[in-house]
Amino acid sequence: MTRKWRNWARIQTATPLQILTPASTAEVADIVLRAASDGRRVRMIGSGHSFTAAAVANDIMLTPGALNGVRTIDFEAGRITVDSGITLTQLCLALDGAGLAMTNMGDIRVQTLAGALQTGTHGTGRTSGTLAAMVTELELVLGDGSVVTVNADRDPDLFNSARVGIGAFGIVTAITLAVEPKFRLEAHEFPCDYETVRENFDQWTNDHDHVEFYWFPHTHGCYVKHNDRTDAPASPPTKLSAWWEDQFLSNTVLGAACRLGRAAPGYVPIINRISSKALSDRTYTDESWRVFTSPRSVRFSEMEYALPRENLLAALDEVKALIDEQGWRISFPVEVRAIPGDDAWLSPATGRDSGYLAFHAFERTDRSWFVEVEKVLRAHGGRPHWGKLHTRTSEDLAPDYPQWERMRQVRDRVDPHRVFANEYTDIVLGE
Ligand SMILES: Cc1cc2nc3c(=O)[nH]c(=O)nc-3n(C[C@H](O)[C@H](O)[C@H](O)COP(=O)(O)OP(=O)(O)OC[C@H]3O[C@@H](n4cnc5c(N)ncnc54)[C@H](O)[C@@H]3O)c2cc1C
Known part of the structure; x- marks a missing residue:
């Protein structure tokens, strides 16, 4: 069957x-x-x-459901080795129970660790980088069925290719991550106008451990999030406040607003103006992994590009002008993040400090405008997130990755018959 x-x-x-x-x-x-x-x-x-x-x-x-255990924890070295199919939630719970935590995370924690790594998943951070930057060792099954363990000293070329490898360098079976003693974050979230955010973003990213903001298209409204490490005791949002902000406003109301915008696109600017003001100014403190991530129940599709950090805001200004000029109707906020560069050869942040711009289209709405926005992001030296929609091919991607040729050689060595390829890797990495 x-x-x-x-x-x-x-x-x-x-x-x-x-x-x-x-x-x-x-x-x-x-x-x-x-x-x-x-x-x-x-x-x-x-x-x-x-x-x-x-x-x-x-x-x-292959489905990951039976490969999700913790193998070993080395408290002295600050390392955890896990089966690759562990979900980020399972990993965070295991770490928390052991008094440990991941240094940085993206927005959600339902992905598997291997899946998140393979596309270059990231959050936002002043000094802490992408998930790939935390990996110290990988166990892989290669194209001939052999099993290898690679790290920065043992076959570094394969290690650098396979950390963000779109599944093309083998099946990852175990992952060792550098972790640290668990810590709490104080979150400050507040609405703010675009001009103020524009003026202060560089300073904020210097002053705070983690900064991101959402800009609501067709408006001057933004929602800013600062997260900073703290020794203060946990004071998580009350159940009611968490439900109101994270479920009701961020998901239920956003979903309703998007549905209304889909039915009556002409109202999208007004709806966005209201949405941008609905979220409140709030401060709370909780374990890092609970602050980094939140539930997402509104379904959308997404394009995200990593730009050289210095081009981030100029690119956003251009896209903003383009949206006004073209008259598209975009109901979902644009997410803006920044992160230090890493050394995984296919990571969108490879070799350079990066700023990320993420564009979303509510389900079953037009997303053809992604293509026009993508032209702006490419002109600013953007590299696509491998898990998010884009139109790039291996020919035009190659010049953007300094180690592309070496990566190709590694792939020819570990998977000469392309056992691990699919149509997507045929397009983005070549056959
Ligand atoms: C609501 C939502 C929020 C998101 N937020 C963020 C965010 O904040 N930051 C960000 O960067 N991204 C984000 N993403 C994107 C997401 O993190 C990536 O697309 C990630 O790759 C998904 O992980 P997954 O476990 O679902 O993997 P899948 O999408 O199922 O697979 C991803 C890739 O990994 C490969 N793979 C999986 N397991 C293995 C293995 N064991 N060995 C070899 N290859 C393997 C797959 O074949 C595939 O190529 C978000 C996505 C959604 C839907």
Whole structure:
């Protein structure tokens, strides 16, 4: 019986010939060996939260559900080794129980660790980088079924390629992360006008551990978030306030506003003006992983680009002008983040401090405007997030990644017969 798979955003589907759920590295190796000798392709998926076809596996699909344990914790070195299919929620709970935490995170924690890494998932931070920057070792099953463990000293070229590898350098079976003693963050979230945010963003990103903001298209309204480490005791939002802000306003009302905007696009600017003012000024303190992440129930599709940090705000100004000029109706806020560069060869932040601009289209609304916005982001030296929609191909991506040629050589070495390829990697990495 064939089973249809679709991603979270419901815009990518796969009909795998076979779906398997391996429970050990040895089982993965066995599957890959058989697939290679049968001339088949094999790919592990995560939680399906990529918007691109990165996880589409139409031949043999491996699901991560039985590879989600903690292998070892080295308290002295500050290292945890986990099975690759562990979700970020499971990982955060395990770390919290051990008095540890991840240094930085993105917006949500439902992804698997391997899935999040493979597309270059990131949050925002003054000194702490992408998830890939926290990885110290990977265990991989290569195209011939062999199992290797790589790190900065042992096969560094493979380590640098496979940390953000879109699944093309092997099935990742275990991951070691540098972690730290658990810490709390004080969050300050407040509405602010675009001009003030524009003027202060560089200073804020110097002054605070984590800064991001959302700009509501067609308005001057923004919502800013500052998170800073604190020794103060936890004072999380009350249940009612958490429900009101995180569920009701950020999800229920946003969903209703987007549905209204989809039915009557002419009202989008007014709806956005109201939405940008609805969220309140609030401060709370909680464990880091609870502050970094929040639930997302409104379904959308997304394009996100990493730009050289110094081009971030100029690019946003240009996109803002373009939106006004073109008369598109965009109901979802644009998310703006900044992060130090890392050294994973395919990371959108490789080799340079980066600013990220993320554009969202509510489900079943027009997203053809992404293409025009993408031209602006490309002109500013932007690199696409591998899990978010874009139109790039290997030919035009190659010049943007200093180690592209070495990465290609690594791929030829570890997967010469392209057992791990899919249509997406054929497009973005070449066949
Ligand atoms: C609501 C929402 C919020 C998001 N917020 C952020 C954010 O704040 N920051 C950000 O950067 N991104 C964000 N994303 C994007 C998301 O983090 C990435 O797309 C991530 O890759 C999804 O992880 P996943 O577990 O769902 O992996 P999938 O999307 O299922 O897979 C991603 C890739 O990893 C590969 N893969 C999975 N497991 C393995 C393995 N064991 N070995 C080899 N390859 C493997 C897959 O084949 C695929 O190529 C968000 C997405 C959504 C839907």
